Amino acid sequence: MSTQFVRTTGVPATSARADGPVFMRSVMKSGNATKDKIERAALHLFAEVGVDGTSMRDIAREAGISLGAIYNHYESKDELAWAIFSEAWGSIADEMRAVARPCQGIRAKLRAIIAFVFSMFESDPDLVRFLFFQRHRNLPRVRLGVSNPYFVFRGLIHNAMIHDEVPERDPDVAASMVMGAIIQTIDTVLLGRIDRDPLDLIEDVTDGTLRLLSHRLAE
């Protein structure tokens, strides 16, 4: 159940349809069973031991198909890794935007996005690990202007500044800090150093990022 953490205060939970969330439908692409098996196996191994640490033979074995069959669907290992990354990277950004849209105000939007990322981490940890913890390899290759989680945060925060919901600051620094705070929290959970009810975590992280964006407290 991918919507278990998504509570956006009385607003339609997510834009996910009956056939699953957007990022699922896009990563596990249309109909082709073999291609899906390849992508799922590759994603799992890439998340576990990295792209370089995974051989095409490993992928074939994990997918339960032959080595040569992979090349019926992908030109190369590099294209396979890039296809999975870029597709998911863009889809996640779209989905983040979608879950935030119906919410009113920066707090509700931010909470919806954070809840979505956490729910994705629960339902598909391989995808989150591959995307966020190996992103430095692929990020320079992402075309500017294309859908991108970072720009979702930046746009959200910039918009809140324009509407005087939060004070004016460098939107890039603010977006970086907010995104980093969220990702690192997931990272620490992954390392086993945080063992908390994910619902509480969502509230804590939402509150923390909002304070980070807020006016300074007069002590």
Next chain:
Amino acid sequence: MSTQFVRTTGVPATSARADGPVFMRSVMKSGNATKDKIERAALHLFAEVGVDGTSMRDIAREAGISLGAIYNHYESKDELAWAIFSEAWGSIADEMRAVARPCQGIRAKLRAIIAFVFSMFESDPDLVRFLFFQRHRNLPRVRLGVSNPYFVFRGLIHNAMIHDEVPERDPDVAASMVMGAIIQTIDTVLLGRIDRDPLDLIEDVTDGTLRLLSHRLAE
């Protein structure tokens, strides 16, 4: 000059001695010129294309020595990568603690640490990139209880909570968010999306993390 950003409001800037900061002396180890050349070349390549993307021949070429010479100083490629990581990871934690110690209060301590990390990023970007952006590979191998940047943040924040400088919260969540905010800011600078005076950045990031730790603002 590694101390150019370290301004801890009238307190001795860092514990670095005349022979350079601790993290430098430890990564570029004692006296042996060849070993230093190997480590410096390896660090540069590891930061650039990752450990798996770097061959021992690459390292030898970049260091200007022969392939076999590396094995006079390291048992294997894995040991080389691990030696560089674990040594630097522990040293950075020690240095963070050292620059924070003479400072009074969470704000000054946090600023000193952030200034130190930013100065390190300026003086040795390879080291920062290798440590922070490829840490997921090595982190599970770090012995618990050993010196660790994460625990420095956690200890600092936990201590501030005990002394009522900041409100009581889950210290692991707080430490994760603070550390993530700092690292991601550096990451965004690396991607060329932030082009600011580093001194301003230090202030902004310090303020942001402190708000994140502070009391909620009554709107």
Next chain:
DNA sequence: AATGAACGAACGATCGTTCATTCTATGACA
């Protein structure tokens, strides 16, 4: 029978590592 997916042996390249050999710096001795 025809078509396209699946198969897996084989290929050349490159990997980490080894090791027999060569180089070089040092110090004892004439």
Next chain:
DNA sequence: TGTCATAGAATGAACGATCGTTCGTTCATT
């Protein structure tokens, strides 16, 4: 001062393993 023995460092060819990729063949479906 000049000579040479010696130890440790440096060298790079070679080895076996494994890599990504190819392609002739088989299989399954219509």
